[in-house]
Amino acid sequence: MADVLVPYEDLKLGCSNKLQIAGVPSDHADIVADVLVHADARGVTSHGVLRTEHYVKRVKKGGLNVNPNFSVKETGPVTAIFNGDDGLGHVVSKYAMEHAIKLAKRNGIGMVSVINSSHCGALSYFVKQAAEANLVGMAMTQTDKVVVPFGGAEPYFGTNPIAYGFPASKHKPVILDMATSNVAFGKVLHAREAGTTIPADWGVDSSGKPSTDPNEVVALLPFAGPKGYGLAMVVDILSGIMTGSAFGPHITPMYGAYNEMRKLGHFFCVINPAMFTDPQSFLANMDRMIDEIHETKPAEGFNRVLVPGEPEQLREEERIQNGVPVTESVYNYLMHG
DSSP: OOEEEEOHHHHHHHHHHHHHHTTOOHHHHHHHHHHHHHHHHTTOGGGSGGGHHHHHHHHHHTOSOSSOOOEEEEEETTEEEEEOTTOOHHHHHHHHHHHHHHHHHHHSEEEEEEEEEOOOOOTHHHHHHHHTTTOEEEEEEOOOSOBOOTTOSSOOBOOOOEEEEEOOSSSOOEEEEEOSBSSOHHHHHHHHHHTOOOOTTSEEOTTSOBOSOTTTOOEEOBTTTHHHHHHHHHHHHHHTGGGTOOOGGGSOOSSSOTTSOOOEEEEEEEEOGGGTSOHHHHHHHHHHHHHHHHTSOOOTTOSOOOOTTHHHHHHHHHHHHHOEEEEHHHHHHHHTO
């Protein structure tokens, strides 16, 4: 199925309108659309507008609160708990990160745990908030079980992504956003949507064996074996157990149980470099590091060496200018459905 190239702002508008029709207030719908199109523009289709139909279904079934009453409880000089009241996770996370930024500006560090949230989309969006304020951002979230532990044949943890954002002066922020699985499950869903095969190291079938057919995949593999598995546990401890939320296989699944609030936990941390070093020197040295990495001799088959997140950042700039590709079925749902 061919992709359709949609102007960046038109795609945001189509996504926001679809959410508003379902009952999401316009300001929240606009934030969700901004996060989703941000992901598509960066090439992270798994967390893009493909997800809109799912959120609409969950809203209609009662598994999301479209009029949440957010609250923040500051538990110390640099810590707070943000209660998302079962609202859309994109909105919850944006506001929680804003509070972490405020704490970091005030006292050097901001750590905000989030309770009673839902799927929040691409974490790169939220660490970018911190980086654009010349602060260092970190974000992580638990997800429902879909990844087999190293040595296991059935899932226990979710994809449990983690992201970091580092500001620079003349360069764009360095953003590392990665699942602790080899890929996000949304990439498998996208392959199903597009009718393509997948690499054998993405996921396993019902017997625990690797499969290249996205329709057979029931669970994902951790990246780098025990390393990804270990990090998945770290993420679930910080965003699940430490927030008092469910963890591992006890988390309400994203697909199915659409009438249940998911009660997800997230964890955000913001660091003010000015508390440790001269802030201008920090930004200048970030630029120097990026420049030196760019000047590194490339390996065979590569034109140049890029920093983490740079391929996505370059793709985002191009797509903001020239349009964002989406599958025909998603385009029809957003624009004509």
